[in-house]
Amino acid sequence: MTPSKTEATFNDEKSLLHQIALGDAHSFSIIFHRYSPKVYQYALKIIKSESLAEEIAQEVFVKIWKLEGQLIEIKNLDAYLSVLTKNHTLKVLRRMALEFKTSRMRGHDYKEEHNETEEYIIFKDSEKILNQAIEKLPAQQKLVYTLCHQEGLKYEEVAEKLNISKLTVKTHMQHALRFLRNYVSTHTDIGILVILMTLLSESL
Template sequence: MILSGPGAEFNDEKVLLHRMSAGDTNAFSTIYKLNSPKVYYYALKIAKNDTLAQEIVQDVFIKIWGLGEQLNSIENFQGYLRIVTRNYTLKVLRRIAIEFQASKMTTHNYQEGHNDTEEYVIFKDSERILNEAVEKLPAQQKLVYQLCHQEGLKYEEVAERLNLSKLTVKTHMQLALRFLRNYVSNHTDIAVLIILLNLLSEKN
């Protein structure tokens, strides 16, 4: 069915969605071909990861296919695609960050046997970026950060070791974290950023 004139594209889309809602795989194939590049672009813009964006395209369209008759109630399909892609991409990135924390991938005990996984690549990237940022800290802030975050000392313990007041240690730490957050925000994609920002929370 070919329509022409004002609103033809919209009407074609509505017809395709209606046919899709009834289980028409040809209509689904057409919708997929027309819109998968847009979904890929939306996902890539957020995730900054080609492999992840490609996987998200597949998952988003599987979700859309599963809507069935609900497809008929979608008034703005393009807007719907953007929202679903954004939400799903952020959900995937949050899951990656949670899995990183749960598996303690930020410790030196992470097994080298996992080094062929995408998660390990992202982990090593986050580790590299954070190390770069730490090296750029002023000497005192760097020392306080290393004692607090890397050795796990409390502010009181760091203050005693460095012969500083607890308030001074806290100030150094807050300044260090502010710099590190800004640095990683400007030097990484969102998957790594979520992980690093979780790591760069004040813990004392």
């Protein structure tokens, strides 16, 4: 009986992965050229940056190459690459957001430290949505959020500055962050959402 197209593809992939596990560069090249466009498109859909999507695609396949013996355990390469790409893309977004958050807290201009135009555009879009949400906060919550998250003051410092208790500051922050997270989750895509959720963490 002639194997189906699906079975043939599966057997071909298993053979290629087995060869890659043994260090065969030619088999790796076949897998790379077969799947890298799909990996790139999937990363691009999340991160909205061509240059970053290209970097992610390259890094995903570097990781595939380094898996060595673990490659033969992969049952569905297409699904495996999708999960690997998603996880790595979200990791990149979280790293970018933390860098941006640290830069703002230190009073540095993120644009001056990064030349990736697309990356900066992502942050400008993120800031636009976040600023829209901040403007909708009640006055006291907005003030507390601004002092804590945008000026980098600790709860104790805000409490002293506003002549209110630390617990009141914390309560205002919790309400503000809850509203902001709900707002951004319904007004943006997954890439910017990851950045905003990182920026809206409570670690001060």
